[in-house]
Amino acid sequence: MSNNFDKDQATTECNNTSSTGSPYRDQSFATAAVHAGYEQLDHGDAAMTPIYASAAFNMESAVRGDLLAAGETSGFSYSRVANPTVAVLEQRLAALEGGIGAVAVASGMAAVSFALLCAAEGGGRIISPTNLYGASVDAMESFFPQFGIHTDFVNNINDLDEVAAKIRPDTRAIFAESVANPSTDILDIEPLAELAHRHGIALIIDNTVPTPYLFRPIEFGADIVVHSTTKGITGHGNAIGGVIIDAGRFDWTNGRFPQFTTPELVVSDERAGIEHSFASRFGREAFIRRVRIKYLRTFGAVASPFNAYLTLIGLETLPERVSRQVKSATAVAEYLRHAPHVAKVNYSGLGDTAQSDLVDKYYPRGVGQILSFVLEGTEDNVHSVIDGVKLFSYVPNIGDARSLIVDPARITHREVPEEYRIRGGVSDQLIRLSIGLEEPEDLIADLDQAIRRAY
Incomplete structure (x- = not known):
């Protein structure tokens, strides 16, 4: 059997050279x-x-x-x-x-x-x-x-x-x-x-x-x-x-x-x-x-x-999934910019940030499905929002077909020194979202009710 992906064993048993030898258009x-x-x-x-x-x-x-x-x-x-x-x-x-x-x-x-x-x-x-x-x-x-x-x-x-x-x-x-x-x-x-x-x-x-x-x-x-x-x-x-x-x-x-x-x-x-x-x-x-x-x-x-x-x-559905997630993430970010009790939204894909030129140069299809936002108040408000959402799963992952929510300072960035966390904007008031394949209107409604209940 002649596999086109195992050209040269050399103890590695597999070469994995691209079949085209160049990036796909x-x-x-x-x-x-x-x-x-x-x-x-x-x-x-x-x-x-x-x-x-x-x-x-x-x-x-x-x-x-x-x-x-x-x-x-x-x-x-x-x-x-x-x-x-x-x-x-x-x-x-x-x-x-x-x-x-x-x-x-x-x-x-x-x-x-x-x-x-x-x-x-x-x-x-x-x-x-x-x-x-x-x-x-x-x-x-x-x-x-x-x-x-x-x-x-x-x-x-x-x-x-x-x-x-x-x-x-x-x-x-x-x-x-x-x-x-x-x-x-x-x-x-x-x-x-x-x-x-x-x-x-x-x-x-x-x-x-x-x-x-x-x-x-x-x-x-x-x-x-x-x-x-x-x-x-x-x-x-x-x-x-x-x-x-x-x-x-x-x-x-x-x-x-x-x-x-x-x-x-x-x-x-x-x-x-x-x-x-x-x-x-x-x-x-x-x-x-x-x-x-x-x-x-x-x-x-x-x-x-x-x-x-x-x-x-x-991988077979990557373009379709990511395209939809980018569109939905943008809609959710736009909602959060005007939502009550939201002090700041981090999503470079909004188009009017300080990095808009870089987005235009490198990301004509969008920057991805994750975004984060800072809540007013205390960490209790953060916990209330996380516990109050119905459609978002409290999961330390991103890129899922399901929408996910997490508090990075306590979970994904817990082991990062405080100096680095604060410098990167990862405060106790920060919430990260990974937007999935649900209807963005449903996700916005879920966030809206959770934020209102938290205050």
Whole structure:
């Protein structure tokens, strides 16, 4: 069997190069979301990607097993490294984001952690804003330093002078969210990419909030893109997952990244006396191959075939879901701007914010389904609204088909230091909404009655 997504085993067992080799055009995004990365003939003519619920695969013969292990033939052997169902998802997401390859993992935080650790391993530094998802801040603030990796936080990631002042000889990457959660602040990615590349630094973007339907960071200079596929990509709150996507353009041999140029046995052939580093073995695929071989295979945060299957189903309706959610989120945000007892609304998609130029440039289809607002009064009022809504579920997730509500300071950003929370606008009075597929008029009526009751 010749799968078009497993070109080169080389211990990775899967290449996942986009079938087109380039990003899908806007007009064919919906088609790619349904078809990219899957050939029915390679899977018993199944119309839908099968779930390969197998821990391992028959290598057929001693000769073929040796060739598989040496990377001299294509195929699968062990699902901790690659699985046919997961591989379809990887290739489809690489195609939708315009990358050369992808690695699907067990969660969004696994994707963030693997991408940052792979870039900064060995004592590197990361530059990042503080207005990120809480677990990302916690990982960089208090956990990664235990592994010798430190983060230099900036107040405003769009202030290039502030970012440039943080660059050191051991800086390896800049990390930011394309649309910040929960502020919906927009990243001005193009000049940031130019700054990073001028200094030989990689730009890693978390694109979870907008999904590739609304924004593709690689088109504006990003080197690595990560997602929590749990959110808008899957879209139904039924499967945890994450993905790392490699643009394939960054020079990992520029001197800042010794992990890519140091020879390693896992990608060499000791018996034949052939020595390789990841860069010499894989060239422009060095990063995504290292993620698979060193991080996925060793740490084992493996995406399950069943979750990959659910994510593939969710992807098929991504354009339709997100388009409706953006329209509804805008309507809800407009209501909240004039609602009693609402002190502030955070939704950059309203069109008249300080970032309207960036929205016009990067987000012609909208900025996504999340928004947040600040209530007057005390935290008791916040609790009353959360407890008083009927249609919104009190759930720490976003991108679901159902509308969700949460108080970030107590839940999603609880582990973020107070200084960072306040700087990012995450006060005890803040409520975050993720708008689903319900009628916006019903959601507005639900919020209106809950707010009125709370006061």
